[in-house]
Amino acid sequence: xxxxxxxxxxxxxxxxxxxxxxxxxxxxATPYLFWYVQSPGQGLQLLLKYFSGDTLVQGIxxxxxxxxRSQSSFNLRKPSVHWSDAAEYFCAVxxxxxxxxxxxxxxxxxxxxxx
Amino acid sequence: SxxxxxxxxxxxQPVGSPLSLECTVEGTSNPNLYWYRQxxxxxxxxxxxxxxIGQISSEVPQNLSASxxxxxxxxxxxxxxxxxxxxxxxxxxxxRDTQYFGPGTRxxxx
Numbered sequence: 001x002x003x004x005x006x007x008x009x010x011x012x013x014x015x016x017x018x019x020x021x022x023x024x025x026x027x028x029a030t031p032y033l034f035w036y037v038q039s040p041g042q043g044l045q046l047l048l049k050y051f052s053g054d055t056l057v058q059g060i061x062x063x064x065x066x067x068x069r070s071q072s073s074f075n076l077r078k079p080s081v082h083w084s085d086a087a088e089y090f091c092a093v094x095x096x097x098x099x100x101x102x103x104x105x106x107x108x109x110x111x112x113x114x115x
Numbered sequence: 116s117x118x119x120x121x122x123x124x125x126x127x128q129p130v131g132s133p134l135s136l137e138c139t140v141e142g143t144s145n146p147n148l149y150w151y152r153q154x155x156x157x158x159x160x161x162x163x164x165x166x167x168i169g170q171i172s173s174e175v176p177q178n179l180s181a182s183x184x185x186x187x188x189x190x191x192x193x194x195x196x197x198x199x200x201x202x203x204x205x206x207x208x209x210x211r212d213t214q215y216f217g218p219g220t221r222x223x224x225x
Contacts, residue, residue, distance in 0.1 A: 004158075032212055043121075043205055044159075044216040051212065090158065094212060102149050102161035102174065103214055 002027040002093045006106035013081050014114045021076040021109050023091030032094040033074040034103065035065055039087045047089075050074065061085070086113045117142035119217040121206050127223045134179075134193040136220050138206030141187065146208040148189040150181055153203040153219075165189060196224045 003026045013019050025031055032051050036044040048059025055067040065076045074091060088110050092103040118141045128134060140146055150162040161174045163181035171181050178197050182190045189206060201224045206217040 034213070036216070041219075041221070043218045044207075046213065046215065049213055092159075094214075102151070102164055103159075104161075105158040107156075107158040 002031065002095070002104045004091050004093050004104055004106035006089075006091055006109050008109045009107070010110045010112065012112040012114055015083055016080050019076075019078045019081045019085070019111070021089050021091075021111070023074045023076065023106060024072050025074065025091070025093045026072065027093055030069075033065075033067060034092040034094065035059065035063070035074075035076050036090045036092060037061075037087050038090065038108075044090065047076070081111075081113055083113045083115070086111055117208070117210070117215070119206060119208055119215060121204075121217040121220050123220060124218065125221045125223075127225060128196050129225055130198055131195050134191070134196050134200070134222070136191040136204055136206075136222075138189040138191075138217055139187055140208045143187070143208065143210065145186055146210070148183065149207040149209070149214065150189065150191050151205045151207065151216075153205060155202070159205065163191070198224050200224050 005024045007022050034049045035047040037047050038044050047063050048057050050057050050067045058064050063078050067074050088108045090108045091106045094103045095101045120139050147166050149164045151159040152162055153159050165171050165183045168183050179193050204220045207214040
């Protein structure tokens with residue numbers, strides 16, 4: 001079975017600074033990888049996804065993520081964070097292939113933005 | 116465009132009471148539908164998924180059940196709530212292997 005690890009429970013970043021959120025996965029084949037963002041009391045919004053092809057994927061709100069097969073990682077990055085980026089971020093892995101399987105999520109990273 | 120709705124947004128229920136949460140999707144047909152639960156300090160746990168009317172798969176044995184009476188309607192139920200059922204319940208639908216989530220229902224069992 002697949003699993004996802006987000007090693008950082010909380011991260012504090014100054015506004016305008018760069019950001020990297022870590023995500024490691026365990027899966028026997030090439031996974032489908034996702035990053036979602038959740039504001040307090042809200043549902044999850046898809047930031048970006050990786051299925052195949054170019055290992056650097058661009059998402060919404062200026063985020064990008066890089067798939068590194070050798071490290072089983074899919075880290076999320078942003079060159080300059082804004083106060084509105086404060087939220088909970090979830091990495092997820094899916095089996096894909098058109099099946100109905102659900103996603104396996106990490107436990108999330110809480111991002112705090114300092115002024 | 117597709118839209119997913121959940122209601123109610125918040126719910127406070129006593130232990131032992133029944134539960135019914137509803138999820139509907141607009142703008143698509145025959146979607147795969149999912150129920151997740153997010154407990155405090157934990158990630159999201161898949162509870163049920165459905166590939167069609169009347170077709171429900173359970174991922175975790177528990178006090179909850181799900182039904183899909185119509186193509187775009189997914190209902191989460193319980194006959195008797197437990198304290199451990201408290202959490203944030205999210206419905207999702209999928210398109211081309213990507214899942215899109217509803218706004219969620221906050222359930223507090225007292």
